[in-house]
Amino acid sequence: MTLNILFAATEARWPQYEAPLHRALEAEGITDYRLATEMPAEEVDYIVYAPNSDLQDFTPYTRTKAVLNLWAGVEGIVGNRTLTQPLCRMVDSGLKEGMVEWVTGQVLRHHLGIDEVLARQSGEWRPSVPPLARNRPVGVLGLGELGAACAGALAALNFPVAGWSRTEKHIPGITCHHGAEGLKTVLAGSQIVVLLLPLTGATENILDADALSRLPEGAVIVNPGRGALIEDEALLAGLDAGHLGHATLDVFRQEPLPADHPFWRHPKITVSPHVASETRPETAAEVVARNIRRGEAGEPFLHLVDRGAGY
Template structure:
C-alpha cells in the first residue's frame, strides 16, 4: 500500500476529496497525506510552488507527479533525481482548444470592429473563408496537436511546427521560416526552454505576412516583447492576443495594457481541472504500482 505525499499545500482543499476518489476508481488504496517522513514516501504529488524543494531524502519515492503542465521551474532542480511526470489534463486541453479556437475565429471574422463600433460605421466587408486563412501552430505537443486538429476541422489550413522532428510537422529553423512565411494567424504553444526563449524575435516577426495576428497562450518568454511592440507599431503585426507574460500579474504600467492592438487575458486560456487531473495522477500511481511505464514522463535533457 503506497504512501502518497500531497506536497502542494495551496491546492490541498481542491484535491482532498477528489484524489482519494480517483485512486479508489483505479484500485489504489494507499493513504494520501500532507506530511510524512521522506523515507516512507512512495509518490509525491507536486506543484513547483511547493515549499518542498529538496528531494534528496526521498530515496524510496518512485515518481514526482506534477499538477502543472509547465515544468521549467522544477526540471533544473539537481536534487530531483526521481522520475518526474508533468500534467497532461484532458480538461486543460479542452479549455486550451476553446481559447485558441475562440480567438482565432475572433480575429478571422474581424469581430472586434463590430463589437466595438462607437462611430456606428456600416461596414459590410465579409471576411474570407477559413480555408483561405493559413494558421501556424508552433509547438505540436498534446495541446498544440489538439488545437491544430480543432482548427483543421473548421477548414483552416494549419501548418504545425515543432522544435524536433514529428510526423506531419515542419521542424528546425528552415521549417520555422517556412511556417511563418504564409501564416496569417500564429498560435504559440511551446514550453519555455533556453531554445524557445525569444523564438519570435524581430527577424522572425518580419517573416510573417503584413497584418498577421499572434496568439500566445503558451509561455510569455516565447516572444521578444520589445520586438513585438515595434512590429505592432509598424503595422507588421496586426494584433497580438496574449495570455501569458514574463511577469505575472502583468504590471499595470506595461505597454501591452495600453496598446490598441494588444489584447491581454489574465492567464486563463487553460486551467487544470481538479477532477480530471486527479484521475491522471491516480492512473500514474496505478502504473507505478503495476510496474508499467509512467505517462507524461519529462525528458530532462529537453526540459519538458
Template sequence: MVNVLFSALSKRWAEYEAPLRAALTKAGLDARLATEFAPEEVDYIVYAPNGPVSDFAPFTKLKAVLSLWAGVETMVDNPTLTVPLCRMVDHGLTESMVEWVTGHVLRYHLGIDQNILGQDGVWRAGTVAPLARDRKVCVLGLGALGAACAQALAQLNFDVHGWARGPKDVDGVTCHHGADGLADALRDATMVALLLPDTPATENVLNAEGMALMKRGGFVVNPGRGPLVDDTALIAALDSGQLAHATLDVFRIEPLPAGHVFWSHPKVTVTPHIAAETKATTASDVIAENIRRGEAGEPFIHIVDRAAGY
C-alpha cells in the same frame, strides 16, 4: 500501502483532496493521501513548485514526482530531484486550451473586434472575412496541446501549418521542423499561435525575423509561455502595422506589472493566464494512473526528458 504526499498551495488541497481520493480508489490502489508525512515514508509526491517541498533529498523511498503543472521549466534543474518527473497532460486542460485558442483565432478571422465591439453608430459595410481555407494559420509547438489546437483549427478548414523542434505527423496539419521549417511555417501566416514549452531553445522563437515573414496585418496568440515571444520585436511589429493585434495570456513576469506597455497598447489584448488550467477531476485520473503504473512496474506516462526540458 502507498503513501502519497500532496505538496501544493493549501487552496489546492481543498480542490484536489476528494477527486484524488476517488481516483486512487477507482484505480484499485491501497493508498494514504495527505499533506504531511515523514519524508522517509513517502512513495509519490503530487507536486506544484509553489508548494512547501523544494528539497527532495530527504524522501529516500520516493518513486516519482507527479507534477500538477504542464510546464516543468522550474523543476527540471533541481539537483535533488533524481527520480522520474512526470508533467501534467490533462485532457480537461487540453479541451480548455483548444476552446481558448479556437475562440481567439475565430475572433481575428471574423473581425469580431471591428464588426461587433465597435458599435458607434457607423455602418461599416464591405468588410467580410475570407473562407477559413484561404487563411494560413501557424501553430508553433505540436505536443499534446499544440497538436489538439492545430487539429481543431484544421477541422474548421483553416490551412494549418505546425512547427516542432523535431519531426511530427499530425492529421490534417502541414508539419515542419528545424530552423528551415520554422521559416516555412511562419511564411505568409495570417495568425500564429504559440504552444511551446519554455526552454533555452524556444526563447524568442517568434522574433523580429519571424514576424516579418508573416502576412502583413497578421495576428499573434500566445497562451504558451511568455519568453516564447520577443516582446520588443512584438511592440515594433504592432507599431509598424506588420502585425494588427496580439492576444497574450502569458508573460515573462506574472502578474504582469501595472505599468507594462502591454496594458495600454491599443493593439494588445491581455488575459491573466486563464487560457487553460488543470482540472482537478481529470488531473486526478492522470495522477492515479501513473501511481498504478509505478506500483505495477509499468512505464510512467508523460515522463519528462530532463535534457530537452519538457
C-alpha cells in the same frame, strides 16, 4: 505496506484536489494508502506536485518513486538539481479541451474581425465580410499534446494549418514542418500564429525581431504557451511599426503582469490573465492515480519528462 502520497502544492489547491484524488485512487484499485499534505520525507512513495509549492529540495525523499506534476509545463522544476526521481508532466483531457476551446475562440475572433465589429457600434452601417477560413492560413508552433489538439480543431474548421516542432512530426490534416528552415516557412505563410511550445533554452525568444519580420504584414499572434517565447521589445516594435496586426497574450514573463507594463495600454494587445486553460482537478486526479497504479505494477510511467530536452 501502506502507500504514502504527499500532496505538495499551494494550500489553496488541497481542498480542490483532496476528494478527486481519493475517488481516482480508489477507481484505480488503490485502497491501502495515505494521502496528506505533510508526512516524513523518508516515508513518501509519490509526490503530487506543483512547482510553486514550498517543496524545492527533493534530497530527503529517498523512497519516492516519482514526482507527478500537476502542471503541463515543467520549466519551473526540470532544472532542479536535487530532483533525481522520475518526473511526469501533466497531460490532462480537461486541460486539453479547455485549451482547444480558448485557442479556437481567439483565432475565430481575429479571423472574423469581431474586435472591429464591436468598435463600430456607432450607428454607421459599414458591412465588412471576412474571408472564408480556407483562405486564412494559421501556423501552430508546438505540436505536443496541446498543439496537436488545437491544430486539429482549427483544421476541422477548414483553416489551412501548418505546424512546427523542433523534431519531425506527422499529424493527419496538418502540414508539419521542423527545424530552422521549417520555422521560417511556417512563419512566412501564417496570417495567424498560435504559440504552444514548451519553454526551454531552445525556444526562449523564438519569436525575436528576425522571426517576427518573417510574418506577413498584419499577422496576428496568439500566445497561450509561455510568455518568454516572445521577445517583448521586438513584439512592441513590430506592432508599433504596423507590421503586426495584433497580439493576444495569455502568458507573460512576470505574472501577474505589472500594472505599469506597456502591454496593458497598447491598443494592439489583448491581455488575458493566464486563463486559456488550467488543470482540472477531476481529470488531473485520474492521470495522477493512473500513474501511481502503473508505478506500483512495475509499468512505465506515462508522460515521463525528458530532462535533456526539458519537457
